[in-house]
Amino acid sequence: MRLVRRSSTGKFSLTEDLVAEGTIPPYAVLSHTWGADTEEVTFEDLTNGTGKDKPGYEKIRFCAEQARQDDLQYFWIDTCCINKADYAELSQAIKSMFRWYHKATRCYVYLSDVSSPPFDTNEEFNPPLWESNFRKSRWFTRGWTLQELLAPSSVEFFSQEWERLGDKESLRQQIHKITGIPDLALQGAPLSQFSVNERLSWKEHRQTKLDEDRAYSLLGIFDVYIPPIYGEGMGGAFRRLMDEINKLEKCIQDLRLTDPRDDKKRIEDTKGGLLKDSYRWILENSDFQQWRDDQQSRLLWIKGDPGKGKTMLLCGIINELNKSMTKTHLLSYFFCQATDSRINNATAVLRGLIYLLVDQQPSLISHIRKKHDHAGRALFNDANAWVALSEIFTNILRDPSLNITYLIIDALDECVVGLPKLLDFVQKSRVSSRVKWLVSSRNDTNIERILQLDNSGAKLSLELEDDDTDIESFVDSGYGTTSETSSVYSIANALGAREDILALLLQDEELQILFSSAFEKVSASKFENSFRIMLSQFARELRNEAKDRRERSVAYVVRTIAGYVSNFICKKYGTETDMRAKEMDQLSSQLPHKRQLLERLLNPTLTDTEDLHHEGTSAEDQDYEVEEDNWDENDMVSLPHLEQLEKFVTNSEAMNNLQRDQVTAKESPEIQEQEQTIAHQMLDTHDQDQPPWWRLKNTLQRFTRPSVPMGYRRLEWTCDCGEEMYGDYDNRDPVAVEKLASILQRQACVTRTIEKDSIRPGTNRKENISGYKHTSDNSGGGGAGSSAHYSGTFSSTCSEQSGSTQAPASNQAGATGTNDSLANVQSSFEASSGTALRPTARKKKFLELCVNTGEIDVSLGEIDITDINSDGELFKRIYERYKDLRGHRMRRIFLKPVDVHFIHFSVQGRYRVGIYGQPLVIPPEDEVKAERYHYEECPLKVQPPMDYRTFLHYMNKHKHGDPTKPTGISLHSDAIFLKRLPKKVGTSILASQQSTLQFGWGVHIIEGPNKVALSWTTFFGLALSFAVSMLYCHFWHTQEQGFAIGQWMVAVLGAAMAALYFQWAET
Structure with missing residues (x-):
């Protein structure tokens, strides 16, 4: 890029082309609306020292003066800093422009159509006079200014008098009303958080001088690149843009094995929530502060025995780093779990770390695309996945655009596949001064040996000591004597009472047999949901049997951990059997230690008449409530001793009922x-x-x-x-x-x-x-x-x-x-739940059906399926709509459905449909979460939603209504594919009939030659030619001429049929 510099004499000059990132000084950028080509100062004008009499020269003076006031010597303006005569330079500028705006120190928006007259004494109580013109400004209607609004961190608006009107933050509400862009996007949230359709909608009312620029101006918004081809038209440019976006999304989908953010939330929910007081001590720890603040400290290893709270400690560190680090810094993390095959190997760790980095800085995906475009998803799954991913990750860490990056891995010891090579990768990649690693594990000499920790400052280790001190500080902090709800729930989680109760359930021989046999018959999700509800019933029965407040508190704990227990049992019996003994041994070995902790905490036990409410209870603690279930406040008290807990739980009638319910629920x-x-x-x-x-x-x-x-x-x-x-x-x-x-x-x-x-x-x-x-x-x-x-x-x-x-x-x-x-x-x-189960209210649902109505024309036929409850009804309507939309005359005779694609399309009006993604593109997960589309299950684990052969079979069976078998049974009365097919929810795409492009997902029925019709036509043609030959021979008695006429007719027929076949085949 080139920058403009203002000399001490007031003259403007261009710098040389600055290629290396490190050579670019701080600079400002000017955002404006272009006038006529003859009015703007060009690259040639600034190079030759001409153009000072042009109206656009005033904007250069304004930008230079504003940059001087902000202590900036350099600035960039698109009209004069790009040599548009050089196609390579123009292409590079279009590719890099979003990044240039993003890295600018200041962005000045010059609004030539907004005037700011002096205020009179009465206007301090009224809206500014310029606000009406601000809302109508031409700047908000231009295509290229969209990225100029979103990319820079600092955007300031100025009137034509050079008066400052405000910035992107102070005018955020007005800008949101004008553009419809969400506040989060205006505040600098990663644009990848917003769906493709939502980002496309920001462009709806914006225009560009050249049609192709409507697509090219979105390249930075989606962080993709296509070379500009002026003359291809808006449709061609958008088609290439959507193809590139689809490839980008496909790459991210293939990369995603798990979202570590979801894993973190699941772990926190499973462990009962994250308490700030349980990890705040680490923020004051000198080793942690040195790792966080010292540029030379690049690796910190947190180690400790099982049960010391390492995972929750890292969850807290992640939260604090998210709050404190600047927007340009990146944070990626991963949680290993030995019992989950998705997240217990080194390859999965790299995939998770890369996934979060790419999500925060999408430009980094270019390092993945180089390989993924050739190998596809096999890049992440085949035998060479580690080699490829480690090379990709190394390239990402060397990317010049990468700023300070924090990489966190929890539970290295639970990485059961490929741990040595993962540790070796961590040890070697710490050489980058921009990358800081934080890892946790149990005390393991092999991990320490490979990481080569020496506590010299560059590589630190922090060992969690015996947690007696943490428990004392936990109780002293007030959590042991605060409100009933928070105290019991927090103590139970801090001391591992969930594992104690879980051990009691797992050690019950009858339940073990029932658990094992249940997983041979049902899915894990069904078991988990059903057993969680059984545990809730178990807790209620325990509470009814309880004789004092201590026993009632046990029932409360059982109730609160029902989800954790059912999830753990589900994972335990749903994985390899060789993991079972290991888990049981771990639980058994932890019981004596936890018994001592419980004894120690509960020595000053409370009597039934004591009030547990503490005057210092915070509002936050008082607001923390679990689901209402008519539980008395007296239930939420301190826990009994573990021996009493075991005796009360195992000998209770509720335990017998739980076993009986499990037997009843299990099939014989x-x-x-x-x-x-x-x-x-x-x-x-x-x-x-x-x-x-x-x-x-x-x-x-x-x-x-x-x-x-x-x-x-x-x-x-x-x-x-x-x-x-x-x-x-x-x-x-x-x-x-x-x-x-x-x-x-x-x-x-x-x-x-x-x-x-x-x-x-x-x-x-x-x-x-x-x-x-x-x-x-x-x-x-x-x-x-x-x-x-x-x-x-x-x-x-x-x-x-x-x-x-x-x-x-x-x-x-x-x-x-x-x-x-x-x-x-x-x-x-x-x-x-307090209420009976009720079905949810219906929303309008539409199936978007696209059908070819000509050789290149595609029409959209939207089907309202709100009242449809079966596949048979659905495909009856699909066939009726397809019949209405399909072509006429010969197309109707000689074409038939031969394939079905799931597509991403655009529509303008009703009949101008453009297809951007096929043959298997379904609405992304964020569209379903936003309730704009729906299908089951989301994300769709088995694709396609429906095989094309099955689709065509169902549709053909319902050509003549809803057929029934002799028994009176309606065909296809299930709703298997009704649930799986993607459906538009809420509003109809065709309802608004807007002139602007709208995007959606649907089904495209592909037509091909109807071989049966062509064969019958050929047969009748041959029969006709034979009949003509025979008649000619009979009446004119000329056999040679009769057969010559027949041969001529056969030749014409064959040519016509071949032409029709190949024409329809190409269509």
């Missing part, structure tokens, strides 16, 4: 085996009942199926219409794919069960399936769809399809045959 293996035998018999009977030609057709179709794509898994099932179906799905998450497979196979199992029972025609299918609970997709927003019924059992899908006939749960909540345990759990759940 004999019953399940019997049901599976019946299901297989039904499958065999169904196949034997089919005619031979049907079985032959299925056999031929299986032989002609294409091979399974790399990285995909083929699911096969029998549709409820009787046809064999298959679909290829991304096998990145095998567990999720298996779950989808079981859902699809259940569909056929349910249908065959109904047919076997000979349901009378006209009876609704849902009313005849035992235990069947139909859940409509009526959720209004993101996340999982809501259901009007709660199922607390651990039954598998087959068990839900057997047994006696009963009405749906919504109509017969207490009907005969309902599991007693389920009824108890559901009533407990309703009691704990």
Whole structure:
């Protein structure tokens, strides 16, 4: 970049092209609206010393004077600092402009159409006279000024009289009303936090002189780059821009294995919340201060025995660094956990650290894109992932744009795969003066040896001593005698009472057997939710049995840790069996130590009549409340001794009830085996009942199926219409794919069960399936769809399809045959929340359907699916809308649907649709969280949402309405794909009919040659040519001429059919 410098004589000159970042001095930038080309001072004018009589020269004088007042010698103006005749320089300027504005010390906005006349004495109580003109300023309507508003940290506005009107912060409310840009973005939050659609909306009412610049001016907003090609038109520029954005998002999605921010929140919630007083001592520690403040101190190792609070200490450090560091500094962290295969290896650590760095400074993703564009997601998953990621991370740490960066890794000892190479990487990468590492682990001589710690100042270690002192300070600080709610909850978490109670549950032999068998039959999430509610019921029963306040406090602790216990058990029995003994040993070894701590804390125990409320209780502590459940305030008192806790919990009737509920909820293996035998018999009977030609057709179709794509898994099932179906799905998450497979196979199992029972025609299918609970997709927003019924059992899908006939749960909540345990759990759940379960209110939902109406024209047909509850209803409407939109005449005859793409598109009006991302682009997670789109589950673990073969099969089956089988059963009455397909929520894209571009996600039906129609046309053409030949030979008795005419007709027919085929194939 070049900068303008003002000499002592008042002359302006350009510096040389400053390439290296370190050679660029502090500078200011000018943001303005351009006048006519003849009015602005150009690069040639400033180089040759001309153009002083141009109106634009006044803006240079203004910028120079303002920079002088701010002690800045250099400034940059786009009109005269870029040689636009040099295409390479222009391209580099467009690529770097956002970064130049971001790094500027000051940004001056010169508003040539805003005047600030002197104030009279009465105007101090009224809005400034310039405010009306400020809202109407042309500056807010130009395309390039968007990045000039968002990129700099300091933006000051000036009138045409050079009077300062305010800055971006003081005028933030007015700017927000004018532009619609959120306050967070105006305050400097990373733009990557905002969705693509939201950032595109900031551009809606802005114009540029050249159409292509409407796209090019957004490059910095999305931190992507495309070379400018003036003349390609706005559509072409936007198409390339969206392609680049999609590649960027795909790269980030492939990189993301976990979001460490979510892990941190989960850990804090699991441990009962983070108390500032439990970690504030570290802020005054000299070693920590030296690591944080001394440029030469680049590594700090915090070590300590299990249970010393290292993880929560690091959570507190992360919070404090986030508050204190400047906006240009970066912070990335990762939490290792040995029991979670996602986050217990060295490769995952690097992926997590890189993910947070890229999220804060998106320009760093260029180091990843170099490799990802060639290798795809295999870059992060194959055998060479560590080599590639360590090289990428090294390049990121060497990036000249990187400022001070804090990198934190918790629990190095729980990195069970690749720890030595991770430690070696940390040790070698500390050479950068801009990078500071903080790591924690247990006392381990191997870690100390590899890190080469010497406490010389550059590498420090901090050991957490015996936590008796911390407990004393914790009690002395007032938390041991504050309000009942905060004191018990805090003490329980500080001393590890959760692990004590968890140990009691895990050491119960009957429960261990039940836990193990439950995971063989249900998903982990279903187990976790159901067991959490059972524990809440367990806590209520404990409270009812309690004889004094101490025993009631035990019930309170059990209730508050229900989520933690169910989550831990879920992870424990859902992972490898060789981890179980290790976890049990850890819990057992911690019991004696924690017993001593509890004894020591609870020596001055309180009597039943003592008041625990402390006069010094803070408002923050008083406001901390857990979910209301009619718990008396007297329940929240100090804990009893551990021996009393064990005796009370293990010998209670509540423990017996918990075991009984677990047994009831778990399915009997004999019953399940019997049901599976019946299901297989039904499958065999169904196949034997089919005619031979049907079985032959299925056999031929299986032989002609294409091979399974790399990285995909083929699911096969029998549709409820009787046809064999298959679909290829991304096998990145095998567990999720298996779950989808079981859902699809259940569909056929349910249908065959109904047919076997000979349901009378006209009876609704849902009313005849035992235990069947139909859940409509009526959720209004993101996340999982809501259901009007709660199922607390651990039954598998087959068990839900057997047994006696009963009405749906919504109509017969207490009907005969309902599991007693389920009824108890559901009533407990309703009691704990204080209200009965209610279905959520519906919001408008739309399926965006795009169809080709010509060779290049694409139309959008929006389908209102708010009142649709089944796949059959959905695809009936899809076919009706597709039929209305598709082309006419020959296109309708010779084309048919052959493929389905999930797309990101733009629409202007109704029929001007541009497709930017395909064939598999679904709304990102932030769109679902913002309740603008919805699909289940989010994020979608198995893609595509629906295989194109299944989509076309469902649509073709509903060409003539909603077909039924002879038994009266409606086809596709489940809502499997209704839930999975992306849907627009709330408002219709077509409702506003705006002239500006609007963006959305939907389904694009791809048409191709209808080979059947072409074949029949060819057959009839051949028959016609043969008939003409025969007639000519018969009447004119000239065989040669007759067959010559026939050959000519066949040639014309063949050419016409070939032309049609290749034309439609290209379309």
